């Protein structure tokens with residue numbers, strides 16, 4: 542029997558780390574490393590958990606595509622009924638390819654939408670645009686008019702609510718580039734309501750990412766509700782409220798109950814929206830996909846410098862940048878469980894940057910070259926933030942499904958990398 546580690550689909554079976562029923566040792570041997578591995582059942586389980594927490598009210602879950610935009614994962618989610626939150630024309634193309642009917646459940650955010658992206662989204666008949674400035678609203682109108690396609694929109698308001706998270710992923714303060722000051726939003730809606738081509742549909746908010754306390758979600762939603770009441774008094778029939786994403790997960794080995802986390806989150810949002818006839822939109826990214834995935838990497842070398850030990854892996858910051866970018870913690874486990882003593886080591890990649898590390902002073906069982914390690918909770922903001930820095934091809938991706946494991950993205954080759962270049 543697989544004993545899952547905390548809330549994850551990964552656990553040891555006969556001393557071998559598995560993803561559901563698939564041996565990670567076998568997957569690494571068959572497909573090479575670095576390799577991303579995801580569990581389809583875990584991902585769909587998280588979606589179902591979210592659905593259930595909000596079952597009492599009309600709602601649509603719009604999975605935030607930027608967390609992991611793999612076509613195979615998007616198709617899984619789309620077929621399971623999920624909508625999508627996109628931030629670019631490229632992500633729009635992905636939804637059209639992965640599961641076209643989900644375009645009607647797609648919302649489009651982002652502070653720098655371009656004409657070609659707006660046109661494509663209007664023609665795709667997406668659910669609505671999350672507009673981040675008055676000038677963007679004018680741009681939207683100027684495209685909707687010649688195309689003769691009225692644009693449903695929400696203003697993304699900035700509720701000026703502080704949520705404790707890493708400064709790079711906090712977005713709900715007026716010091717940030719996102720959204721429109723909630724104090725001026727009412728006037729903008731009133732002006733927009735005069736246009737035949739702008740349909741005020743909702744109000745949206747997103748205060749940041751990896752937020753564990755649920756009070757800030759309540760505070761932000763309550764401020765949005767106040768605005769919706771005012772707008773309704775003005776005769777502007779707002780039908781949707783978009784509470785954004787941002788619900789965090791537990792990256793360490795501390796106990797974590799995801800169902801309890803999402804229940805508490807739902808309660809904080811729903812107590813604020815109670816009694817209003819509104820369709821709720823939710824944009825979880827990380828919460829759905831982070832723990833579904835791990836990055837497998839092979840130990841290349843174990844090097845001692847003075848009293849420090851460096852475990853050098855074939856994955857680097859270009860394959861998973863979260864530790865370098867956010868000082869993020871990821872649990873790291875040997876794919877083959879050993880009984881050797883645990884010693885503090887730095888797990889580092891081969892990229893020529895001192896920031897290229899996965900863990901510092903981490904207690905890890907003794908490893909040797911050729912051993913495979915699994916970096917857990919790498920499903921969100923892992924593959925989507927990869928790069929070709931140091932001319933390193935991107936990892937392959939494997940999806941573990943009840944029917945078996947399959948490659949959902951082949952490993953890049955140098956031919957892929959050099960293709961666009963002209964000498």
Ligand SMILES: *Cc1c(COP(=O)(O)O)cnc(C)c1O
Pocket residue numbers: 605607608626650747749750751785786787788824825826827828921
């Ligand atoms: C990134 C983002 C999300 C998803 O955030 P998570 O922390 O992954 O849940 C949702 N909405 C918007 C507008 C975003 O920018």
